[in-house]
């Protein structure tokens with residue numbers, strides 16, 4: 001189970017003196033988690049529940065693998081669903097690819113920005129304003145906890161020069177002029193798409 005409610009956390013606090021055997025275990029980092037992106041543009045195109053993947057340091061989603069990328073790989077995430085301060089690190093979901101350093105997902109929440117989500121191995125290589133902490137869940141959606149009282153759900157997607165390939169963005173209240181034309185809001189979830197059988 002991924003999600004813990006605030007209620008469960010406070011119950012845990014109240015029960016701190018009772019037998020440890022009866023306490024719910026505090027969850028920590030979970031690995032092997034896939035994140036799926038849902039949403040469509042005005043003509044019905046979209047990532048359709050495909051997983052976020054890595055291509056040359058940036059986050060993409062869709063049915064096509066970019067032929068122009070030097071390194072493109074499906075990824076899984078390691079994250080702590082109870083923490084808003086722990087970075088979400090990624091691992092290649094393929095034995096053919098290895099990252100030479102631990103990479104964390106970042107967003108750029110600077111107000112007015114419309115910036116592609118990416119992955120970085122150190123603070124030194126992050127784009128200006130990027131953060132790797134604050135990623136969390138709001139229900140089943142991946143959110144950004146700007147602070148304890150403000151969870152934001154501002155993932156957007158935009159078509160790329162490759163059919164079926166979308167870049168994943170964070171839309172920090174960008175004006176139209178700063179947004180990629182044809183971009184559209186999406187949600188990011190741990191829930192895989194339902195496979196319909198005939």
Ligand SMILES: *[C@@H]1O[C@H](CO)[C@@H](O)[C@H](O)[C@H]1NC(C)=O
Nearest residue numbers: 034035051052074075076093
């Ligand atoms: C990762 O690989 C496993 C096993 O092949 C597969 O079940 C899962 O869907 C993959 N996840 C992603 C995000 O590619």
Ligand SMILES: *[C@@H]1O[C@H](CO)[C@@H](O)[C@H](O)[C@H]1NC(C)=O
Nearest residue numbers: 053054064065066072073074
């Ligand atoms: C991710 O996995 C899917 C399904 O196995 C595959 O079709 C796709 O090419 C993979 N993407 C990348 C970037 O390796």
Ligand SMILES: *[C@@H]1O[C@H](CO)[C@@H](O)[C@H](O)[C@H]1NC(C)=O
Nearest residue numbers: 072073074093094095096097
């Ligand atoms: C890994 O490499 C092998 C050999 O080149 C190839 O057959 C296979 O499709 C690759 N797997 C992925 C997930 O790219």
Ligand SMILES: *[C@@H]1O[C@H](CO)[C@@H](O)[C@H](O)[C@H]1NC(C)=O
Nearest residue numbers: 056057071098099100101121
């Ligand atoms: C490690 O990754 C960086 C950035 O992708 C790249 O410039 C560098 O050549 C890589 N080093 C090795 C040993 O693969």
Ligand SMILES: *[C@@H]1O[C@H](CO)[C@@H](O)[C@H](O)[C@H]1NC(C)=O
Nearest residue numbers: 085087121122123124132133
């Ligand atoms: C990046 O910065 C954050 C917050 O300032 C810090 O917690 C984290 O340890 C830093 N990470 C690295 C790799 O320096």
Ligand SMILES: *[C@@H]1O[C@H](CO)[C@@H](O)[C@H](O)[C@H]1NC(C)=O
Nearest residue numbers: 111145146147148149150151
């Ligand atoms: C939380 O963040 C929002 C957006 O950044 C800000 O408007 C609000 O003042 C913050 N609230 C607190 C209590 O810091």
Ligand SMILES: *[C@@H]1O[C@H](CO)[C@@H](O)[C@H](O)[C@H]1NC(C)=O
Nearest residue numbers: 056066067068069160161162
């Ligand atoms: C498509 O976009 C990628 C990423 O921005 C770029 O590296 C590549 O050169 C572009 N390809 C074409 C044909 O424009």
Ligand SMILES: *[C@@H]1O[C@H](CO)[C@@H](O)[C@H](O)[C@H]1NC(C)=O
Nearest residue numbers: 114176177178179180181182
């Ligand atoms: C979006 O399209 C409009 C009209 O074609 C153009 O004026 C604007 O510069 C475009 N914006 C971007 C970010 O490409």
